[in-house]
Amino acid sequence: MTKTRGAGHGAETEREEGFSGRLHGSIARTLGIAIVSGQHQPGDVLKNEIDASEQLNVSRSAYREAIRILAAKGLVESRPKTGTRVSSRARWSLLDPEVLAWFFESEPSEAFLQELYELRMIVEPAAAALAAERRNDAQLERMRAALVQMQHETLATEAGQAADRDFHDTVLEATGNAPLFTLSSSIGAAVRWTTIFKQRGRALARDPMPDHWKVFDAIAAARPDQARQAMERLVVLALEDTRAAIARTPNP
Amino acid sequence: MTKTRGAGHGAETEREEGFSGRLHGSIARTLGIAIVSGQHQPGDVLKNEIDASEQLNVSRSAYREAIRILAAKGLVESRPKTGTRVSSRARWSLLDPEVLAWFFESEPSEAFLQELYELRMIVEPAAAALAAERRNDAQLERMRAALVQMQHETLATEAGQAADRDFHDTVLEATGNAPLFTLSSSIGAAVRWTTIFKQRGRALARDPMPDHWKVFDAIAAARPDQARQAMERLVVLALEDTRAAIARTPNP
């Protein structure tokens, strides 16, 4: 009976989905998605390690390592006798790249997207201002290259979207503030979904390039206030577009 | 030979330090501190699991679970054959509460503290403005209670400092923005160290209460702009105090 796996591996239970190399990683991902999507509510107690690992057809060690990952991200808390329970949302590391990815894995709520935009609106204009003061030539060049690429490929291609994210990333990086830079994953997530929603709504209304170039020009010209305003405008417009696109797609 | 542990347990190697309940947690803490303090540089390869766990007198599973925790926080990356290596600082989850705690465990660099303040300066005034628009009565009451407690106990006591952090936490919470709220741990860390440095410098120059009350009054009066300005001033003054205190304590 035991020793299923090895090669082709038959059917047994789900957990196909195949994917990310490490087993503990994919278990963590599965459970993580189940948690952030509300399938397991905060306060809920997960079934005990033996049953859970048995049901997933994995060893207890692999399952435990997955739980450690989730615990490290604040999603669950384990204690002897009590078991492992889903933590209150206030403890979740919502800005962690993986947690964020799990969120967007199962259609994030509109409210959540809105909150992310609000964060962007607070952080990015300020970051642009700092970047205008501190950016070096290499960073400036990377921003320029990213925008050129973005203009070339348009946001319809994966490469174009990556360039967009690259631009915003580099702005954060140019602040020279490491903690601030770690927010790039969160902001990147918001950026990505702006595009996805816009695409879905088949809107493609506005050309995003002028806004982006204005931000770039201000940073290149070392004008903090101008950079702040340009970025603020960019984010506002992006939010408007996203909202409009969502309104056009009630419930997919 | 084996089966050391169990009860009293002899001496063997270090890892006294005793402390935090779970073994994997304390291993993660030890390694985490070693990493953020620069003892293990990014790119360095940790020694293999067998040797490492042997040296720490723990089982390989416990050690592996610790590594999973560090990997979940972006501090290390493991791959077969290559081993486990310290990730580049850009990947570290600098805003994670535990990572932050590990940072402050071994005297954070002044530059890092400065960056944290810069983040505070970006986030907290904006948060105060949002809080002024959205706070509910319960939150307002908690802010008030925190300030009263803070005034009573002064920042010389642990209770007083906790009240200070409570105040700032509640402001973040009152924004109703969950991702924003997760920054409270980072801001809390900055707040805590403001106090520690001030204490150490035996400065205690300025009374922090007036600034805090002004923020509270603006939020209570539902005046966003006023709240933003008051919070901005509070943070600026806190930074000044901290800087002055540091200047007075060159190298402890």
Add this chain to the structure above:
DNA sequence: GTGGCGGGTATAGTCAGACAAATATGATAA
């Protein structure tokens, strides 16, 4: 000489089963 290919090997990854520690719960006694 140069470039691609394949096997050897060190390392993390996974597995299985046992025992230890902690702690909520209910039974028992004062």
Add this chain to the structure above:
DNA sequence: TTATCATATTTGTCTGACTATACCCGCCAC
């Protein structure tokens, strides 16, 4: 009613084996 204690359940830790992966190096063809 309250305090104490036994017990059962669950996570925590340990051991040792086997598997899978990917880097490195030497071989071969060109």
